[in-house]
Amino acid sequence: MNGKIAFEEHWSIMETLEDAHGFVGGSSHWDTFQRQILDLGDIRLAEMDKNGIEFTIVSLNAPAVQAVLDTKKAIDLARRANDKLAELVAKRPDRFAGFAALPMQDPEAAAAELGRCIKDFGFKGALVNGFSQKDKPDPSIYYDIPAYRGFWGEVSKLDVPFYLHPRGNREASYEGHPWLTSSPWGFGADTALHALRLCGSGLFDDYPNLKIIIGHMGEGIPYSLWRIDARMRFSPRGYTGKRYLGEYFLENFYITTSGNFSTPTFQCALSVVGIDRILFSVDYPFEDTNDAASWFDSLQMAESDKLKIARTNAIKLFDLKLK
Numbered sequence: 506m507n508g509k510i511a512f513e514e515h516w517s518i519m520e521t522l523e524d525a526h527g528f529v530g531g532s533s534h535w536d537t538f539q540r541q542i543l544d545l546g547d548i549r550l551a552e553m554d555k556n557g558i559e560f561t562i563v564s565l566n567a568p569a570v571q572a573v574l575d576t577k578k579a580i581d582l583a584r585r586a587n588d589k590l591a592e593l594v595a596k597r598p599d600r601f602a603g604f605a606a607l608p609m610q611d612p613e614a615a616a617a618e619l620g621r622c623i624k625d626f627g628f629k630g631a632l633v634n635g636f637s638q639k640d641k642p643d644p645s646i647y648y649d650i651p652a653y654r655g656f657w658g659e660v661s662k663l664d665v666p667f668y669l670h671p672r673g674n675r676e677a678s679y680e681g682h683p684w685l686t687s688s689p690w691g692f693g694a695d696t697a698l699h700a701l702r703l704c705g706s707g708l709f710d711d712y713p714n715l716k717i718i719i720g721h722m723g724e725g726i727p728y729s730l731w732r733i734d735a736r737m738r739f740s741p742r743g744y745t746g747k748r749y750l751g752e753y754f755l756e757n758f759y760i761t762t763s764g765n766f767s768t769p770t771f772q773c774a775l776s777v778v779g780i781d782r783i784l785f786s787v788d789y790p791f792e793d794t795n796d797a798a799s800w801f802d803s804l805q806m807a808e809s810d811k812l813k814i815a816r817t818n819a820i821k822l823f824d825l826k827l828k
C-alpha cells in the first residue's frame with residue numbers, strides 16, 4: 506500500500522548516537538545502523554520509497570535528553586537537537602516533519618521548548634523517552650506527579666500529541682538479567698507502567714483533550730485492559746482517576762504498530778482500541794522497514810480500514826496537510 510505515514514522513526518545527532526550502541530548487535534550491523542540513523546536524506550527516503558511510506562515524523566533516539574542528569578545540559582541538548590531537526594526536515598517538508606525532544610527535567614523549560622518547536626518549526630508534537638533522570642541516576646521521574654500538571658496544561662493548550670516512547674529501566678528484580686531491561690521486555694513494561702500511572706493520576710480528568718501515543722501495539726496494555734479494570738474493583742488503593750482506567754485508555758491514547766509485527770497481537774489490539782486509534786509505524790532503524798511494511802500490507806482486512814491505519818488516522822491526529 507502506498508501513501509503510508511510512519512512516526513516512531515528515529516534519528517540521531519553525533520552526541521546521542523552512542524545511546525543506541527548497546528542495543529545494536531554486531532560491528533557490521535553497527536556500521537550500517539549508524540549510517541541509517543544519522544541520515545535524514547537519501548538513505549531514509551530510499552527506504553520509505555521502497556516500502557510505500559510517503560511521510561515520516563522524525564524523533565531523536567532514546568534515551569538521549571531524558572538521561573542527561575544536568576538540567577541545563579538537558580535543556581541545551583534538546584534545543585540543539587530540535588534546531589538541527591528543523592533544519593533538516595525543512596529541506597523535504599513534503600516527506601518529513603519533526604517531533605520535539607523535551608528537557609523534562611524542568612517541566613517549564615519542556616513546555617516552553619514544545620511551544621517553540623510547534624510555533625517556529627511546525628513540529629507535530631513531542632516524543633519523550635520515558636522517565637527522566639535529574640541530578641542523580643535515581644530516582645526515575647514519571648510525569649504523573651503534581652510537578653508536571655502545568656506542563657500537561659501547556660500540551661493541552663497546544664493540542665498536539667505526546668508520544669511516550671520507551672527507554673531502558675533498572676528494576677531491582679531484573680538484576681542478573683540485563684536483557685530484561687531493554688527492548689525484549691523492560692522497554693514495554695516500563696512504558697506501560699508510565700501510561701497506567703498517567704491514567705491513575707487524574708491527569709485526563711484535568712485535561713481531557715490530551716492525546717498520548719504509545720508504540721509496540723500498545724506495550725501490552727490492550728491485552729491486559731479488561732483485567733486491570735476488573736481487578737481495580739477490589740484493589741483501587743491510590744487510584745485517583747474519576748472514571749474507569751479503561752475509559753481513559755480508550756479515549757486519550759493512540760497506539761502504533763511499531764516494532765510489533767505480529768498478526769494475533771494486532772488483532773487483539775484492534776479489537777480493544779478500535780480502528781480509529783491504531784496507526785502504522787516502523788521504529789526505524791531499530792526495525793527493518795520492509796518487515797513492518799510487508800507485514801502490514803499483507804494483512805487481510807478491508808482496504809478502507811487499512812487506509813485508516815496506514816494514513817488517514819495519522820492525517821487527522823497530526824492535522825497533516827498532505828496532498
Ligand code: GRE
Nearest residue numbers: 515528567688764788791
Ligand atoms: C527504540 O528507540 O525504539 C529502540 C531503542 C533501542 C532498541 C530497540 C528499540 O532505542 O526499538
Ligand code: ZN
Nearest residue numbers: 513515670788
Ligand atoms: Zn522507537
